[in-house]
Amino acid sequence: MPRQAASWSFEEQDASRIDRLLESFLYESNARCALLVDRTGQLITIAGERPTFDSTAFASLAAADFSANDQLASMIGEQEFSSLFHQGERESMYLADVARRVILVVLFDDRATLGMIRIKTRNLVRELGILFAQLFERSAARAGTRRLETAWADDAEDEIDRLFGSR
C-alpha cells in the first residue's frame, strides 16, 4: 500500500493568525462564536464564547449541511451557494465557504444583525481565503516529507489493541 502524508496540516503560526482574524471579526460584528470546519467534517478551530454543544458532532453536521446545499445549488444550475443562513428564534447561524476547502460558521443572537454579519463576513472570508491558500500551498509542497514519527504509529496501534482488542 503506498503511503500518503496527511493532505494538510495546521501549524501554530496559522492558528494564531486565524484566531486574531476571528476575534477581530467577533468584536466588530457582535457575533457570539465562530467555528472553522473543514469540508470533510473536522473541526479546525473555535473562537469566541465556548459552545455548550458537542462541537465534534456539530462540525460533521455543518459540513454535511454545506455539502448537501452545494449539490442542491448545482441541480438548479448554480456553481455553489457560497453562504447559507439558518434563522432560529433566539440563535441563528451563518455559514460561508472559505477557499472551497473550509467552512466558516458564525453563531449569533439578537445582539447582532444579519446585515452586519454579512458585511463583516465578506471581509473575513477574503482574508481567511488568502491565509488558507498559503497554508494549502505549503502543505502540498511538504507532501510526503513531513510524517508522524514511527513511535507514534506503534503507540497508536497498541492503543487500538487496548480499546478495540478483546470484545
Next chain:
Amino acid sequence: MSMINYASREINCKIVYYGPGLGGKTTNIEYVYDKVAPETRGKLISLATETERTLFFDFLPVDLGTIRGFKTRFHLYTVPGQVYYNASRKLILKGVDGVVFVADSQIERRDANVESMHNLYDNLAEHGLDPRRMPFVIQYNKRDLPNTSSVTELEQELNPTSAVSFEAVATRGAGVFDTLKAVSKQVIKQLS
C-alpha cells in the same frame, strides 16, 4: 485525508462503512457505541428516516486518547445503502481515510453486494481514490443466517484483490471490533 492539527495537537481520521441497504452498517457502529468505554466516545448522530433507515449518515467519534502528544480520534461514518441515495454517499466519502465494506451474506443479496461494490469503486474514483491503494477492509455480515453464500463465493465475487476480510454477526458483535481494529491500524500505518 487526515488533517493533522499541530496547533491543537489533534489528528482526526475518517472511516466510512459502506455497503448495500440493510447490510448492517449502522448495527456495526451502534455496537461500537455500546461497547467502548463512554469516556472514549462522543455522541452517536443518526440522520435516519422515521423507519430507522439511514437517510444521510450515522456518525460516531471514538477517541484513542493522547498518543505522543497528539489527541488521536477516529470519526466513524455510515452511508445510506439504498441505491437512490447515491448523492449522499458521494458526499460522505469526501476526505475518507479508510473504508469498511459491509456485505450481506444472504444469497438473495448477492446482486446488491456486487452493485454496491461497483458503486463504491465509482464513487471513490470521483475523489481520486481506489480501494486497492488505501485502507480497505471487507466484512461478511449475517453469518448466523441459514441462507448464506459461502465465504469462498463471497470472496470470489467481492474480493478479487484479497483485501483483509472478516466474517461477522454484527447484531451480536461478532467480528465488529476485528473489522474496526484492522481498518484503523491500516489508517494509522498510512500516516507514519
